[in-house]
Amino acid sequence: MLAQVARTFRTLILPTRAYSNVAAANSAKLQELALEEKCILVDDQDQYTGSVSKRDCHRVDAQGKIRLHRAFSVFLFNSAGDMLLQRRSIHKITFPNCFTNACCSHPLWDIEGEREELNAIGIRRAAQRRLNYELGIPMAQARPENFHYLTRIHYADRGDGTWGEHEIDYILFLQKDVDLKPNDSEVSEVRYISRKELDAAIGSLDAPLTPWFRLILQHRLRLWWDNLHQLEKYENHKEIDRF
Numbered sequence: 001m002l003a004q005v006a007r008t009f010r011t012l013i014l015p016t017r018a019y020s021n022v023a024a025a026n027s028a029k030l031q032e033l034a035l036e037e038k039c040i041l042v043d044d045q046d047q048y049t050g051s052v053s054k055r056d057c058h059r060v061d062a063q064g065k066i067r068l069h070r071a072f073s074v075f076l077f078n079s080a081g082d083m084l085l086q087r088r089s090i091h092k093i094t095f096p097n098c099f100t101n102a103c104c105s106h107p108l109w110d111i112e113g114e115r116e117e118l119n120a121i122g123i124r125r126a127a128q129r130r131l132n133y134e135l136g137i138p139m140a141q142a143r144p145e146n147f148h149y150l151t152r153i154h155y156a157d158r159g160d161g162t163w164g165e166h167e168i169d170y171i172l173f174l175q176k177d178v179d180l181k182p183n184d185s186e187v188s189e190v191r192y193i194s195r196k197e198l199d200a201a202i203g204s205l206d207a208p209l210t211p212w213f214r215l216i217l218q219h220r221l222r223l224w225w226d227n228l229h230q231l232e233k234y235e236n237h238k239e240i241d242r243f
Contacts (some may be wrong), residue, residue, distance in 0.1 A: 035093065038109040039069040046070065046152060046168045046240060051109035058094055058163050066156060066166035069106065072123045073212055074131060074147070075221075076102035077175040078192060081228060086135070086182075087189035087207060094163045097188070100210040102174075105130040120149045120237075123170045135190070136181025148173040150224065151236040155243040157211035168240065169212055171220075175228055195225050215243040 035055035043049055057067040076084040084102040088095060107114035107126035114129075116122040124144035131137040149172055156166040182190055193201040202209070202217070209217070219241070224234060 037106075039106045040109050040115065042068055042070050042168050044068065044154060044168075044240075054106070058165065060158050060161055060164045064158060066158070066164045068154075068166045068168065070123075070170070071104065071106045071165075071167040072127055072170040072172055073101055073216065074103040074127050074172045074174060075224075076131075076178070077173070077225075077228060079175070079177050080194075081175075081225075082192040082194050083198075083225065085191050085193060085201075086187045088210070089184065089186050089188050091185060094159055094165060095210045098208050098210045099205050100213040101216070103127065103130050103134055104169075104210065104212060105134075120170055124149070124172070127172050127174075134183055134186040135178075136183060137178045141176060141178045142174060146174055146176060148175075148231050149237070150231060150234060151239075151241060153212070153216065153241045153243055155212055155215055159211075165211065167212070171216070173224065173228070173231055198222070198225075219243060 035053060035058075037054050038051040039054055039057045040048060041050040041052055041057065052067060052069075057069045060066055078084075085099055086102060087099050088097060090096050105126065107122050109115060111126070111129075114122040114126045116125075121144060124147045127147055128139055128142050128144055131142045132139050149170060151171050153169045153171065154167070155169065156164070158164040180190065191201075224231065227234060
């Protein structure tokens with residue numbers, strides 16, 4: 001973990017290149033252990049069908065298929081309206097070293113409170129947990145009720161052909177000034193970008209975008225970002241966008 005970072009920084013690159021062999025091995029071990037956590041399997045209408053390990057629901061099978069599971073993506077904005085981007089650690093199993101939104105993860109079957117579906121409360125609890133784990137955001141600064149649940153998207157990507165994603169992805173927005181203490185096992189860089197510099201900032205990145213972030217950027221993000229003050233107009237909890 002790094003020392004606490006000021007809320008107003010623009011770009012912070014974490015020292016992954018300075019890792020010792022021991023630190024790198026520990027990060028890889030943590031990623032391997034996380035593969036045993038159980039994700040929530042769903043059908044294409046987001047109805048629960050079972051649970052299975054992260055390993056089994058992210059592995060691409062011989063037919064090129066990946067099991068559909070529940071996930072979430074958090075888009076974090078500060079009070080000035082700037083959005084946080086992170087670069088995923090080189091040790092991530094899926095889409096390592098890619099740029100993405102603030103946090104992308106899964107509610108876990110192992111955690112009873114994250115199974116609850118009413119008002120997406122389980123998803124919100126999972127988002128709070130992962131923001132704390134990945135970015136060091138104190139739990140009190142990202143309470144479940146602080147998240148604005150917009151909609152769900154359904155997408156799939158085979159990744160490197162061994163590990164990929166197939167998700168019903170809940171889109172959560174959070175606008176708040178937060179304290180950051182990134183976990184370098186999960187994140188190698190974080191930066192805030194303004195709405196005005198979005199296109200230039202994305203165009204200047206030296207690594208690809210994650211597939212879910214690329215799709216959301218292409219189809220919805222600009223509209224949502226332009227309407228941070230009235231997000232309720234764009235809520236859709238009944239339908240699932242298929243990308």
